[in-house]
Each structure stands twice: as C-alpha cells, then as structure tokens.
Amino acid sequence: MSAALEARRLWVKRGGGSGEQSKAVLKNVNLRVQRGHLHMLLGKNGSGKSTFMETIAGLLPISSGELSVAVQPCRVVSQNPDHSIILPTVWSEVAFGLWDQDLEPAVVEEKVLKALRQVNLEGMSASSIGTLSGGQKQRLALAGALVESPKLLLLDEITSFLDVENQFGVLRTVKDLIQGDPEGELSALWVTHRSEELQYASSASLMDKGEIVGVAADQSEVGDLVRQFEQVCRLQGDVW
Ligand SMILES: Nc1ncnc2c1ncn2[C@@H]1O[C@H](COP(=O)(O)OP(=O)(O)OP(=O)(O)O)[C@@H](O)[C@H]1O
Numbered sequence: 001m002s003a004a005l006e007a008r009r010l011w012v013k014r015g016g017g018s019g020e021q022s023k024a025v026l027k028n029v030n031l032r033v034q035r036g037h038l039h040m041l042l043g044k045n046g047s048g049k050s051t052f053m054e055t056i057a058g059l060l061p062i063s064s065g066e067l068s069v070a071v072q073p074c075r076v077v078s079q080n081p082d083h084s085i086i087l088p089t090v091w092s093e094v095a096f097g098l099w100d101q102d103l104e105p106a107v108v109e110e111k112v113l114k115a116l117r118q119v120n121l122e123g124m125s126a127s128s129i130g131t132l133s134g135g136q137k138q139r140l141a142l143a144g145a146l147v148e149s150p151k152l153l154l155l156d157e158i159t160s161f162l163d164v165e166n167q168f169g170v171l172r173t174v175k176d177l178i179q180g181d182p183e184g185e186l187s188a189l190w191v192t193h194r195s196e197e198l199q200y201a202s203s204a205s206l207m208d209k210g211e212i213v214g215v216a217a218d219q220s221e222v223g224d225l226v227r228q229f230e231q232v233c234r235l236q237g238d239v240w
Contacts, residue, residue: 003070004152004187005033005056010065012055024063025051027210033152033203035071036184038175040198041191042229043207044236049191052207053156056189071151071185077144079157081137090116090132090140091125097147115147119173135166142173153188159197171200178202195226208232 010029016022025048033039043049054060055067057076078084087093094112103111116122119139124132132140138158145153155174159167178186190197198204199222206214206225213232216225 002035003032003068004035004037004185005031005070005074005189006066006068007031007052008066010055010067011063012051012060013063014051014060025210026055028065029207029210029212031205031212033187033189035187036178036181037202038178038188038190038200040201040204041189041207042193042195042198042204042225043191044193044233047207048210049193049207050156051210053154053189053191056154069152071187073148073150074152074154075145075148075150076154076156077138077141077158079160081134081141084141084144085129085137088128089125090121090127090129093129093140094143094147097144111147111149115143118146118177119143120169133166135162135169138162138166138170139173142170146177151185151187153186155188155190157191157193159192159194167194167197171197175200195229198222198226206232 007029010026011024012026013022014025029052041049041052051060055062056069085093087096091112094115095108098108098111113122116125119142121136121139121143159170162170174188174190178188201219201222203218204216204222204225205212206229214225214228216222
C-alpha cells in the first residue's frame with residue numbers, strides 16, 4: 001500500500017536567533033503513514049512531535065532528507081480549538097472552509113451538514129460558539145477540517161484539553177471516519193503523549209529526543225511500543 005505521507009532521513013534544526021547556535025531537533029526521522037491508516041506518533045513533551053507537524057505544514061525548513069505528502073487536501077487540527085475557531089456560530093465556522101470554492105448554496109449546505117453529522121454536532125448548527133463545551137469545540141474544529149474533504153488529517157494533541165469521555169469520543173470519531181471512508185483513502189497522523197490512545201492506532205511510531213526509536217506496523221505491535229515508551233519515561237525520571 002502506498003504512503004499518504006513519508007519522511008526519509010529528515011533533519012530539522014531550530015533556534016539560532018540572537019547569536020545562539022541552532023540545534024538539530026529532528027534527527028534522521030523516518031516515518032510512513034500508509035493510506036487508510038490512523039498512524040499515531042507517541043512521544044514525551046519536548047520529544048519533537050510538534051516540530052515534525054510544523055515541518056509537514058511547511059512552517060519550518062528541512063535541513064536535509066525528504067518529506068513527501070502524496071495526498072491532498074491535507075488539513076491540520078491543533079490542540080486548542082480556541083486558537084482556531086474565529087466565527088460566531090457553528091454553521092458559519094464550518095461553512096468558512098468553503099468560502100473560496102464558489103459553490104452553490106445548496107452544495108455548501110449539504111457539505112456543512114455532512115461535516116457536522118460526522119462529528120455528532122448536527123443538532124447544533126445554529127448554536128453560538130460561546131455556548132459550546134470544550135469537547136464540542138474540538139469536534140467543531142474537526143468538522144472545519146472535514147468539510148474540505150481532506151485525504152490527510154494532521155491532528156496535533158487534539159485531546160489535550162478534553163476529559164476522558166470526550167477524549168475517547170473524539171478518538172472513536174476519527175477512527176470511524178477512517179474505517180468508514182468508502183475509498184479507504186482518508187489517513188491521519190495523530191500526535192500524542194498519551195499512550196492509552198494507541199489502542200485506536202492502525203500503526204504507530206515512538207519519538208524520543210527527535211529520533212524515531214520504535215515502530216508498530218499494526219495494532220498487534222502497539223503493546224510493545226507502549227512498553228518501550230514507559231521504559232523511556234522511567235529511564236528519564238518522568239514517572240511521578
Ligand atoms: N522555537 C523554538 N526554538 C528553539 N527550540 C525550540 C523551539 N520550539 C521547540 N524547541 C525545542 O525543540 C524540542 C522539541 O520541541 P517540540 O515542541 O517539537 O516537542 P513536542 O514533542 O511537541 O513537545 P510538547 O508535547 O511539549 O509540545 C525541544 O527541545 C524544544 O525546547
């Protein structure tokens with residue numbers, strides 16, 4: 001199966017402002033998201049996950065290596081929906097993603113309703129943003145990406161501000177979307193520091209200090225990867 005996204009021997013540096021030396025944050029990263037997979041990138045805080053996402057989004061230059069995104073469109077959802085939601089109602093926020101596509105109003109309506117249905121917000125289209133819970137706002141941010149019919153979702157710690165019920169609700173929603181995609185082409189890169197989320201992964205990678213130190217090719221290998229992550233945390237004194 002071909003890759004939706006692939007990094008090969010990727011090096012990325014950060015810093016270097018006001019006379020300081022820039023340092024390599026991503027070191028020889030090899031990572032592959034197969035089409036139709038929910039690939040999870042697991043790593044501690046500071047391991048380089050966000051740097052990898054920012055590089056994919058084109059916000060950071062590549063020092064060496066290759067990065068290819070083979071499917072389009074590709075949409076990002078970030079950890080804090082308050083930073084991405086800009087319009088006053090649920091409907092206008094989702095419809096905003098289509099403003100430049102010159103679509104008939106009936107088509108816009110159909111697409112917005114579909115995106116809201118996909119995240120279980122179809123009954124809230126007229127609601128104002130201020131009335132939504134944190135979980136509903138994160139679902140809305142996801143709908144804002146889905147309305148553009150993406151082939152690749154980049155999901156950067158999107159459960160960080162959610163309680164357990166909403167955390168697993170969003171996980172199930174993303175998993176169902178990928179498994180239910182009729183062409184089997186929707187893929188996602190899900191970045192997390194919460195190892196319990198990996199039970200939903202089709203495949204996964206473990207990042208430590210900017211390097212990929214472990215890979216689970218399928219769900220049967222995820223348990224070993226999580227144990228490796230726990231070992232990394234223990235060795236680095238991060239277990240309270
Ligand atoms: N703007 C920056 N300039 C210099 N170094 C940076 C910058 N942003 C991050 N770093 C460094 O890069 C490394 C990786 O950080 P990054 O934010 O990518 O990790 P992360 O795994 O996403 O962590 P978190 O889960 O806390 O967001 C860290 O050592 C961090 O200090």
